[in-house]
Amino acid sequence: MNKTYALTVGIIILIVAGTGLVLAKSKKSAVPNQPAAVSVPAINSRPITIDYTDKGFSPNKLTVKTGQKIIFRNDSSASLWVASGPHPYDNAYPEFNANRSYPPGQDYIFTFARTGVWDFHNHLNESDTGTITVNP
Numbered sequence: 001m002n003k004t005y006a007l008t009v010g011i012i013i014l015i016v017a018g019t020g021l022v023l024a025k026s027k028k029s030a031v032p033n034q035p036a037a038v039s040v041p042a043i044n045s046r047p048i049t050i051d052y053t054d055k056g057f058s059p060n061k062l063t064v065k066t067g068q069k070i071i072f073r074n075d076s077s078a079s080l081w082v083a084s085g086p087h088p089y090d091n092a093y094p095e096f097n098a099n100r101s102y103p104p105g106q107d108y109i110f111t112f113a114r115t116g117v118w119d120f121h122n123h124l125n126e127s128d129t130g131t132i133t134v135n136p
């Protein structure tokens, strides 16, 4: 291999590599301001309604993700006092407890921040129960 041949091969390699770099750069600039992937907690912006009637809660079993807002709508003829289990202690998820009764026509709204399997009931009629499973 003579000197000129080696020099020519070297120059060709440099040109090819340089073109590759330029192409790679222009590809990057073709998608400007592309945000980096960021993981955010799952938030369901649409509230889910649990209807409370004289027959009980409907649905009475529900699986959601953390951050889910749930509306407990009192469509019954009596007052509703939403509480976490177990009655009468209601201490499984104290923040979830409504801490007062809601008359017919009123809503109790709660956003579930804690993962777990949460039993709940109407504290004024503890045979009406339900379960909300909150996944991450």
Ligand SMILES: [Cu+2]
Pocket (backbone or CB within 6 Å): 083, 086, 087, 088, 089, 090, 121, 122, 123, 124, 126
């Ligand atoms: Cu109770």
